[in-house]
Amino acid sequence: MWNIREAAESDRDAIWLIFHAVVASGDTYAFHPSISRDEALAYWLHPSCRSYVAERDGSVAGTYLIKPNQPGLGSHIANAAFMVAPASQGRGLGRAMGEHCLAEAHRLGFRAMQFNLVVSTNEPAVRLWRNLGFEIVGTLPGAFRHARRGLVDAYVMFRPLGDAPLDAPSRPT
Amino acid sequence: MWNIREAAESDRDAIWLIFHAVVASGDTYAFHPSISRDEALAYWLHPSCRSYVAERDGSVAGTYLIKPNQPGLGSHIANAAFMVAPASQGRGLGRAMGEHCLAEAHRLGFRAMQFNLVVSTNEPAVRLWRNLGFEIVGTLPGAFRHARRGLVDAYVMFRPLGDAPLDAPSRPT
Numbered sequence: 001m002w003n004i005r006e007a008a009e010s011d012r013d014a015i016w017l018i019f020h021a022v023v024a025s026g027d028t029y030a031f032h033p034s035i036s037r038d039e040a041l042a043y044w045l046h047p048s049c050r051s052y053v054a055e056r057d058g059s060v061a062g063t064y065l066i067k068p069n070q071p072g073l074g075s076h077i078a079n080a081a082f083m084v085a086p087a088s089q090g091r092g093l094g095r096a097m098g099e100h101c102l103a104e105a106h107r108l109g110f111r112a113m114q115f116n117l118v119v120s121t122n123e124p125a126v127r128l129w130r131n132l133g134f135e136i137v138g139t140l141p142g143a144f145r146h147a148r149r150g151l152v153d154a155y156v157m158f159r160p161l162g163d164a165p166l167d168a169p170s171r172p173t
Numbered sequence: 174m175w176n177i178r179e180a181a182e183s184d185r186d187a188i189w190l191i192f193h194a195v196v197a198s199g200d201t202y203a204f205h206p207s208i209s210r211d212e213a214l215a216y217w218l219h220p221s222c223r224s225y226v227a228e229r230d231g232s233v234a235g236t237y238l239i240k241p242n243q244p245g246l247g248s249h250i251a252n253a254a255f256m257v258a259p260a261s262q263g264r265g266l267g268r269a270m271g272e273h274c275l276a277e278a279h280r281l282g283f284r285a286m287q288f289n290l291v292v293s294t295n296e297p298a299v300r301l302w303r304n305l306g307f308e309i310v311g312t313l314p315g316a317f318r319h320a321r322r323g324l325v326d327a328y329v330m331f332r333p334l335g336d337a338p339l340d341a342p343s344r345p346t
Contacts, residue, residue: 026246029245029246030243030244030245030246030247030248031244031245031246032244032245032246033245033246035244035245069316070203070289070290070316071203071204071205071208072203072204072205072206072208073199073202073203073204073205073206073317073318073319073320074203074290074316074317074318074327075203076318076324077313077316111315111324112314112315112316114313114316116243116289117243117247137311137312137313137314137329138310138311138312138313138329139310139311140250140287140310140311140329140331141285141310141331141333141339142284142285142338142339143242143243143247143250143285143287143339144246144247145246145247145249146246147246151249151284151339154247156311156313156329158313158314160314165315166314166315166316166324
């Protein structure tokens with residue numbers, strides 16, 4: 001149904017349109033609602049990220065990225081970010097990209113995935129990530145300045161990938 | 174006792190010596206233990222950071238930085254990082270910089286301070302931050318690849334600054 005593939009140079013316009021529409025509402029991402037196209041694309045297509053798009057009938061309707069959440073000794077934990085064009089929301093694209101992303105992150109060797117700032121009032125996102133196996137492992141009081149509601153809490157969400165336990169030493173020395 | 178001031182260009186050598194010594198042990202920071210001088214200084218003295226050094230008798234023994242933990246709608250929460258030269262550890266310099274940092278962050282208008290990856294086995298750090306009013310608001314399973322112990326948990330720690338509650342809308346609309 002959705003074709004999800006790595007982003008190409010030719011996707012820059014489509015990614016910016018989605019990014020701009022999503023951040024303009026100021027209710028889901030920390031990016032400043034008036035972020036410039038150059039800043040947005042520099043972030044989303046940064047060399048440290050793998051960026052993907054989801055298309056149907058040749059039209060890009062969503063995009064996501066995977067990257068290490070920390071450098072060096074924290075780089076076995078992935079971070080990811082997802083954006084769906086407003087016209088395509090509510091059609092399962094978030095879930096399709098989420099499942100694709102989890103499989104990709106596992107394939108790339110990451111041991112877990114962490115979201116650092118899930119806005120607590122973004123109920124569809126919180127529900128989706130719970131359904132995909134994420135747990136809320138932390139609550140950040142008033143950490144998000146919601147465009148309409150003022151300061152609201154944000155969640156840290158976390159999900160192991162694969163079967164190897166995260167509490168066992170990977171290389172005992 | 175300690176003179177704590179903003180870092181200057183002439184502090185680059187001292188900061189790198191401390192940074193290098195601290196990350197080489199691979200037990201407190203995610204930075205790769207073999208990070209280069211250029212990468213380290215680019216991070217520590219990045220334009221988005223305010224960087225400080227602590228000196229005694231003209232000799233720099235510690236350094237810390239403050240920066241927004243997130244862009245835009247999350248930029249009211251500060252992040253900070255601290256490093257003490259091995260020869261000066263255990264002498265109260267971490268606490269002195271921590272107190273200085275909290276005052277600076279408040280003065281700069283931040284509403285809270287958040288640490289994203291406090292290594293759970295770094296007991297002096299966990300104890301210090303608790304003593305300075307931080308709470309563990311999240312636990313990240315196996316999120317730090319400790320040089321000797323393998324994967325160990327990391328904490329998200331958080332502390333409000335000033336008196337304004339973080340759960341009240343700052344700008345009701």
